[in-house]
Amino acid sequence: MKKGISAGEIVEPYAKALMSIAREQDLVDRMGEDVGMLREALQSSQELQQFLDNPIVKAESKKSVLRQIAGDSVHSYTLNFLMLLVDRGRILFLDDICQNYQAQLRQLKNIVLAEVTSAGELSDGQKDAIRDKVKAFTGASDVELEIEIDPDLIGGIVIRVGSQVLDASLRGQLRRLSLSLS
Known part of the structure; x- marks a missing residue:
């Protein structure tokens, strides 16, 4: 090269x-x-x-x-x-x-990629709920999920769509609580 x-x-x-x-x-x-x-x-x-x-x-x-x-x-x-x-x-x-x-x-098809990090396996219902939330949030016609399991999250999920991050994990909540206390 x-x-x-x-x-x-x-x-x-x-x-x-x-x-x-x-x-x-x-x-x-x-x-x-x-x-x-x-x-x-x-x-x-x-x-x-x-x-x-x-x-x-x-x-x-x-x-x-x-x-x-x-x-x-x-x-x-x-x-x-x-x-x-x-x-x-x-x-x-x-x-x-x-x-x-x-x-x-x-x-081309107005589809967004949502990178989902979860503490455990997600059910089909949970995946559908995530797709619906991301569709409403982005206005996309469809959502592709790329799911990664991370046991360090303890519980909850982290969703990344482009540069936007929604951290609904227990680890993220604990981090925010610790920042607010200090």
């Missing part, structure tokens, strides 16, 4: 190019599913990420593995895009490109 070039300067143009192709071909949702599946594969397998990031591994080997992973489950345009990333030496940015594509898709 050239000096002075940040990952953002690489990630965003590729994600925009993928979105442009998806819009031209009326495949925005389909490619959204594809990049979601690819992100899950990368996040669930550290070995896969290391394999794709390794500069010593030949491009043909990377392409072969990607073809096996993708199989018939991804659209041919998505597969061609993956091959292009390998050819251009940009496959190590795959997760970031997919994440950027998903952000563009959410913006």
Whole structure:
């Protein structure tokens, strides 16, 4: 990689190019599913990420593995895009490109991402209640939840939507109480 070039300067143009192709071909949702599946594969397998990031591994080997992973489950345009990333030496940015594509898709469809940190597992009813609150708060047409479990919260939840944070955790309440007492 050239000096002075940040990952953002690489990630965003590729994600925009993928979105442009998806819009031209009326495949925005389909490619959204594809990049979601690819992100899950990368996040669930550290070995896969290391394999794709390794500069010593030949491009043909990377392409072969990607073809096996993708199989018939991804659209041919998505597969061609993956091959292009390998050819251009940009496959190590795959997760970031997919994440950027998903952000563009959410913006296009007026969907917000709510990052929820909870002390324990949330029921479907609780997830629906969070979605409703975030919809009312943001005016979005839909809400995607990204849920993380953090037992250190003791109880309650923390919701992040963009730069806004709603801390309804017991830890947060204790912190606020301690600040007000001091």
